[in-house]
Amino acid sequence: MIMAKAKPMDEIINEIKGFRKVLIAGCNGCVTVCEAGGMKEVELLASALRMFFMREGQEMEIGETSLTRQCDPEYNRELQESIRNYDAVVSLACGAGVQFLAEMYDNVPILPGVDTCFIGVTEEPGVWTERCQACGQCLLASTGGICPIARCSKRMANGPCGGSANGKCEVNKEIACGWQLIYDRLKQLGQLDRFEQPVDIKNWSTSRDGGPRKIIKEVSRQ
Amino acid sequence: MNTTTPSKLERILAAGHLAVTSECGPPRGCNGNVVAEKARSIGDYVDAINVTDNQTAVVRMCSLASCIRIKQMGLEPVLQMVTRDRNRIGIQSDIMGAASFDIHNILCLTGDHQSFGDHPEAANVFDMDSTQLIQTVKLMRDEGRLLSGFEMKDCPKMFIGAAENPFADPFEIRVSRLAKKVAAGAQFIQTQCIYNMDKFKRWMQGVVDRGLHEKVYILAGLTPMKGVGMAKYMKNRVPGMDVPDDIIKRLSGVPKEKQAEEGINICIEQIQELKEVKGINGFHIMAIEWEEKVPEIVERAGLYPRPRVD
Structure with a gap:
């Protein structure tokens, strides 16, 4: 799932202070799960903003809504009527949702209300961590199900580097060494023979490096 | 072992001599004389001089330009190259450029993470890692090809080196990683x-047990301590460093003005001890911003004069 976190209030206030009517639009997908942009966060942000502008003595109408998803035109169309009542929209969806909404409503400023961070998991309530960088060519079969691209700070294919200490990364003691994890798992799986085989240089063209990506599934096209 | 390249370092090792290399860090500026001076001060006492590549991710004059300067002084450079700052296009291009100046040694490294350096906000590249850089140089040299498959007319003739840290975790894979x-x-x-001499010897035993010492020359890395402050810094702040407490205790046991001398003594004692360790083929003396001490260390360790293999 895509993980995001709320933008600082000051930043949002600064973006919307020139408007009179602003809609806060949440997304019931990923950002709801990571508690950054669902209906609950829409309500909290809207109340906080109303209080702020009231105290400032500035007239500001804040609307609230949340769409099933903002990465699907079907749901974004639901705003067709109501969006006309607003000068701007603060979208609490991930960067994809913000952009997709903006593509549909190109005469209304669509502003981001969250910072989109990574593809990850809910490690425990309130803790989300990265697992995937969407490189477009999954190599988890050879690394014991742990991704060296997402989990090694140097994305090494032949790690760990010389900075691995007590299972932690040299960059930060809070970060687990991805290669220690891979090694431990390969050992558990009886696949340590994979470790000594030098891994060839990767084709990054399926990753961000190859330019904006597209997937077409002919059978699903109408 | 037979030689595979025109490298003087390789010839010295193949002849069975204990090799001595050292390193010089280029300046954080454009004065090439700094490199020349450092190289001149140690040139007669070592077989080859490594030039670091933006070590600890701090921007410095480039390794390649510095190596060319050293080569033109008639000395033997080892081009250090990290994969942090260049992709496969830049890396192969720099290797060709180095080879065009008859630079015959390369040390293949991944490089410290940029978060340790003076530009922690920089993007990193890591298109390949150190092991893949080794493969790349070998491909260019032995098969005359680039990673694209393009065939070159003139190949780089480089003696290929790598670093290994016997003190990083997990310890049990460190011999395995050398094998890789x-x-x-x-x-x-x-x-x-x-x-940590005990740990190093345990690692070397693992290397010898697997017969790796017959496939690769191992130069033991040494950095003399300038004082107890440096020892503590190395212990606590430098990733992958293992400084036992007895080193700190020994340095603390002498007055401040004598600590540098004590650091040199420790280094020389280590060399003498390591000469007896099976599988050790030489020494890599990294006197960080203290290059002027290298001649003294080499001389007192009984490694001077250096052999001639021309």
């Missing part, structure tokens, strides 16, 4: 600075 670098094509290894 050897399988990729590494011909010589310059180790991380050694302070």
